[in-house]
Amino acid sequence: MNFAPDQLPSPSGEIGYTVLALDAAGNPAKLAGTFEVDLLAPAAPDxxxxxxxxxxxxxxxxxxxxxxxxxxxxxxxxxxxxxxxxxxxxxxxxxxxxxxxxxxxxxxxxxxxxxxxxxxxxxxxxxxxxxxxxxxxxxxxxxxxxxxxxxxxxxxxxxxxxxxxxxxxxxxxxxxxxxxxxxxxxxxxxxxxxxxx
Missing domain, CATH: 2.60.40 (Immunoglobulin-like)
Structure with a gap:
């Protein structure tokens, strides 16, 4: 799964997701959860x-x-x-x-x-x-x-x-x-x- 930059918290935070799936017989299943995004960088060395x-x-x-x-x-x-x-x-x-x-x-x-x-x-x-x-x-x-x-x-x-x-x-x-x-x-x-x- 790919995320566009505007879908990510900046510079860090939590993002939620939901995944839907169907098996060969058409039975649905759903998986939901969250994960942490950390885009924060340190200051450049001085x-x-x-x-x-x-x-x-x-x-x-x-x-x-x-x-x-x-x-x-x-x-x-x-x-x-x-x-x-x-x-x-x-x-x-x-x-x-x-x-x-x-x-x-x-x-x-x-x-x-x-x-x-x-x-x-x-x-x-x-x-x-x-x-x-x-x-x-x-x-x-x-x-x-x-x-x-x-x-x-x-x-x-x-x-x-x-x-x-x-x-x-x-x-x-x-x-x-x-x-x-x-x-x-x-x-x-x-x-x-x-x-x-």
Whole structure:
């Protein structure tokens, strides 16, 4: 059974159903019940500090989420790899410190993902590129496997970012906001309208 988006509670709630069936002799049977729908996603991880050298990222500090985060990288070819790290929790500051097993080089997108118990996720994409003025490639293969809620350009001060409505919706859906962090200018291209508005 499939449900249209407007038939589901947003972001979570209970939905009822009734199933009717007939056997070969025409005898009816009915089954009714309810189930829970949970569409609520966590906030995108908030990176509060960076440990880097001139050409790579060595670690990050992130505000605590639902649990320890998952970390992955996507390189210029779109290949996604899990990132090894050591993590420590600071209870006084309520943050996690991640020290990477290997440096994350310039040109890489680091994706940090938080997950609720129901399985809903939100990710922050950190662009690591401190030396070049390059466009941010939101169509990079591998990113489509994540629910991006934040694009962090703090380590890419010369990056160029252009967004259109379709890209924002593809990343976040119609409810979640897309946050962009960094000391840059962002161009948002409006979606073309058909006919008079």
């Amino acid at each position: 990176i509060v500090a960076y440990l880097s050298d001139f050409s790579s990222l060595l670690g990050i500090r992130v505000d605590a989420g639902e649990s320890a985060f998952d970390l992955a990288t996507t390189d210029s070819s779109g290949q996604v790899q899990e990132l090894g790290f050591d993590v420590t929790y600071n209870a006084r500051g309520d943050f996690f410190s991640y020290d990477f097993a290997e440096a994350v080089p310039d040109g890489t997108y680091l994706v940090i993902t938080d997950q609720y118990p129901a399985g809903n996720t939100a990710s922050t994409s950190l662009v690591v590129d401190a030396t070049a003025s390059v466009p941010v490639d939101l169509a990079r293969e591998g990113l489509d496997g994540f629910d991006i809620g934040m694009i962090d350009l703090s380590l890419a001060p010369q990056a160029q970012l252009s967004l259109d409505a379709a890209q924002i919706l593809a990343f976040t859906g119609s409810v979640q906001p897309l946050l962009v962090r960094g000391d840059i200018s962002v161009q948002v291209v409006p979606r073309k309208q058909a006919g008079p508005r």
